[in-house]
Each structure stands twice: as C-alpha cells, then as structure tokens.
Amino acid sequence: MLDSLWWQGVRNLQEQKLRLAPGINRLVGPNGAGKTSVLEAVHILAAGRSFRTQQLRRVVATGAEGLWVGGEVREQGSGAHRIGVCWDGARRSRLDGRWMEGHAAVAEWLPVRVLHAGSxxxxTGGPDERRRLLDWGGFHAIVGYRQAWQRWRRAHEQRNAALRNGDRRGAREFERPLVEFGVQVSEARARYVAQWDAATREAAGAFGLSERLGGLKVSLRAGxxxxxxxxxxxxxxxxxxEERGFAQVGPQxxxxxLRLDGRPAAEASRGEQKRLVTALVGGQARMLEKEIGRAPVLLLDDVVSELDRVVVEGLMAGLADSGWQILVTAVEDSIPGLDRGGAGxxxxxxxxxxxxDPLAP
Structure with missing residues (x-):
C-alpha cells in the first residue's frame, strides 16, 4: 500500500505531501486542476516512467530544473520502505536512502496498474502495449521471470547489433543464450496467460463486467x-x-x-472492448494478490466518463468490496457505485x- 506521497516539479502541481487511505481515494475537481498529474506522479514512482509521455522531461514543471516524486510503502510483514524517483536530465531511483542501479528494486515494492482513455x-493498437502488460505480470508475479527476460533481451539486442554490422559469425554466438532464455520467457508467459484467462473471467464477474463478454478467451502468440x-x-x-539486420522471430x-465468442476482440464494439480491458487489468490484480499477497495500486483516470454508468456502478462497487487501494479521478464528488461511506x-x-476532506463513515 502507498501510505504517503509527495512531489516537487511535476507539471502544474504545487509541491505537496499527502497521506493516502488504504481503500478508495477520490480526486475530484475541474478539468485541468491537476488530477491526472497526481496519478502520473504515482505511476512515475512505481514504474520509473509516465503513462502520458515517453520523455520525463515533458513532465517537469515550467521553470523547474527537474522533478522529484517520493513515497512510503507499507506492507504487512515487510514493514515500511521509502522509495523515490528524480529526473534532472537523467532518471535516478532511490530505495530506503540508497541510490539504485535501474528502477527494478523500487518497482518491486509498488506494483501499479492504470486505466485511462488511452488504455x-x-x-486495436500494436502489440507493444499488450506485451508490456504481459511482462508487467511476469515481472511481479513469476519468480525468476525478470532475470530470464533480461538475459534473453541482452542476447537478442547483441545479436541484432551484430546483424546490423554484418557480423554473421558474431551474431550466431548469441543464438545459444537467446534460445535458452527465450524459451524460459515464452514458457513462463504461456503459464501466466493460462491463469490470466481464468482470472479475467473471474474479475469480469466480480466487477459486473460479464455482460457482452461471452466466450472470452485469452491466449498467447509466442512470436x-x-x-x-x-x-x-x-x-x-x-x-x-542477416539480410534485414534484425530478428524476425522470438519473444519480441x-x-x-484476445477473443469474444471466437472472434477477435479488436472487432468487438467499443463498449465490449472497454469492459474487456478493465477485466484484464482486474484479472492481473487478482492474480498478483493471490501470488504475493498484495494487489497493485489501481489508478483510474476519469473512468466515469469513459465507461457506461451501469458499468461504472458495478465496477466501483466491486472495487470497494475488494479492499484494494485505488486512486480515482472525477469531475464530480458522486461516483456511481460509491456512497460517501464507501470511499476512504x-x-x-x-x-x-x-x-x-475525510469522508464521514
């Protein structure tokens, strides 16, 4: 759970420190007030990157030299950990007072999933985001996945570099580790997706999303x-x-x-697609809670306007019952499915x- 959060130099947000509730945290206000920027700060803290732009420099407030986002996570049995991310031309990550190499050690303590308009x-988009969603699940829920993925990725990139340089003999030297760790990654992905398929259907039922998701099937194309x-x-x-200078097959x-009643989900209605994406994220949260004993922090950016009222009502009621920590943005205080006593x-x-503004019980 993200117990506290603070930021400096993030878009239009004033420097501030917050104490968050363990349940549902509503962020309400007019458009442009900074609601989405708060969710963005949490995502940067958790993932080391924004969900709105690929360049952290674009998140830095006008006139600021850089940005800082920090927080304290608290889990039963593991105590509290202080985590932080700064960008001042390069990203640096911090865990319990120590600068880390990369962001993986920080991300481990704060798994986060976000739903926003682009989600x-x-x-209907390219496969990159779907692979990123899949790998997020592997990193957080499968022991050894991160190490196997990193070793496969290193061999893959080294082979591609050799191919671009026309070094065919050198490229072949990387094929053995590429195959060894590529198989490990693919087999782990297949096991994960088989469980994700069932978890997505369970989430759809728990959050009132089952209608119009008949015959849902999630499977893996290995590459x-x-x-x-x-x-x-x-x-x-x-x-x-060798001719093109990069690999044509593999985990990349x-x-x-994704199919509904045997047809590609990309051909489904927009409403069906939104339900399915929401169920996929909910399924990952349920899996993570089962595997490691905690669910990710869910960031819901203006889902009230993105989803039908009936869908929002069932989703929010189900999330309130889940006990997960959630940050949800909205223009109005009233969100279907939540009464004033139901949000933290x-x-x-x-x-x-x-x-x-603490809500009355």
Whole structure:
C-alpha cells in the first residue's frame, strides 16, 4: 500500500505531501486542476516512467530544473520502505536512502496498474502495449521471470547489433543464450496467460463486467510458429535476419490473442472492448494478490466518463468490496457505485493543490 506521497516539479502541481487511505481515494475537481498529474506522479514512482509521455522531461514543471516524486510503502510483514524517483536530465531511483542501479528494486515494492482513455486502445493498437502488460505480470508475479527476460533481451539486442554490422559469425554466438532464455520467457508467459484467462473471467464477474463478454478467451502468440522449436524457427529465419539486420522471430514478436465468442476482440464494439480491458487489468490484480499477497495500486483516470454508468456502478462497487487501494479521478464528488461511506478519502483538487476532506463513515 502507498501510505504517503509527495512531489516537487511535476507539471502544474504545487509541491505537496499527502497521506493516502488504504481503500478508495477520490480526486475530484475541474478539468485541468491537476488530477491526472497526481496519478502520473504515482505511476512515475512505481514504474520509473509516465503513462502520458515517453520523455520525463515533458513532465517537469515550467521553470523547474527537474522533478522529484517520493513515497512510503507499507506492507504487512515487510514493514515500511521509502522509495523515490528524480529526473534532472537523467532518471535516478532511490530505495530506503540508497541510490539504485535501474528502477527494478523500487518497482518491486509498488506494483501499479492504470486505466485511462488511452488504455482502451489496447485491443486495436500494436502489440507493444499488450506485451508490456504481459511482462508487467511476469515481472511481479513469476519468480525468476525478470532475470530470464533480461538475459534473453541482452542476447537478442547483441545479436541484432551484430546483424546490423554484418557480423554473421558474431551474431550466431548469441543464438545459444537467446534460445535458452527465450524459451524460459515464452514458457513462463504461456503459464501466466493460462491463469490470466481464468482470472479475467473471474474479475469480469466480480466487477459486473460479464455482460457482452461471452466466450472470452485469452491466449498467447509466442512470436514464432509453435510447430517448431525456437531454435528451429531461428535457424529457418537466419538468412532473412542477416539480410534485414534484425530478428524476425522470438519473444519480441509475442502478442496476446484476445477473443469474444471466437472472434477477435479488436472487432468487438467499443463498449465490449472497454469492459474487456478493465477485466484484464482486474484479472492481473487478482492474480498478483493471490501470488504475493498484495494487489497493485489501481489508478483510474476519469473512468466515469469513459465507461457506461451501469458499468461504472458495478465496477466501483466491486472495487470497494475488494479492499484494494485505488486512486480515482472525477469531475464530480458522486461516483456511481460509491456512497460517501464507501470511499476512504476524498481530495478536492484545485489549481494544482489537493485539499483532503475525510469522508464521514
């Protein structure tokens, strides 16, 4: 759970420190007040990157030299940990007073999932975001996945570099670790997706999303013809790889195959797609809670306007019952599915500043 949060130099937000509630935290205020920027700060703290832009420098407030986001996470049995991220031309991450190499050690303590307007393009866009969603689950829920993925990725990038330089012999030297760790990554992904398929259906039922999600099926496309092993597929594609200068097959080409009643989910209605994406995220949260004993912090950016009222009502009621920590933004105080006693904390957001207003039980 994210117990406290503070920031400096983040977009239009005034420097501030907040104490968050363990349940549902509502951030309400007019458009442009800074609600989404608060969720963005949490995402930067958790993932080391923004969900709104690929460049952290674009998040820095006008006139500021950099940004800082910090917080304290508290988990039963593991105590409290202080985490932080700064950007002053380069990103640096901090855990319990020590600068870390990379962000992985910080991300481990604050798993976060976000739903925003762009999230609902997951099914119709390219495979990169779907792979990122899949790998997020692997990193947080599968022991050893991160290490296998990093070793495969290193071999993959080294082989591609050799191919670009026309070094065919050098490229082949990286194929053995590429295959070894690529198989580990793919097998772990397949196991995860099989569980995710069931968890997504469970989440759809728990959050009132099952209607219009008949025949839901989530499966994995490995990134090569599964009639062959990865080693055989790589050998078969080697001439084309050498000609083009990069790999044509492998885990980097993996994708999720999402279907409703046997048809591609990308062909479903917009309403069905929004329900499915929400259920996918909810399914990952349920899996993580089952595997490691805690759910991710959910960031819901203006889902009230993105989803039908009936869907929002069922979703928010289900989330309130889940006991998970949630930050949800809205223009109005009233959110379908939540009564005033059902949310842990209300924050009014105005001109980049949050004013806490504890809700009456």
């Amino acid at each position: 609902f393009d997951l099914l 090569w013809d599964r009639e062959r092993s990865l080693e055989e597929a790589l050998e078969r594609s080697r001439p084309t790889d 080409r993996a994708d999720l195959d 904390q209300l924050f009014h957001v105005k001109h980049g500043r949050l004013s806490p």
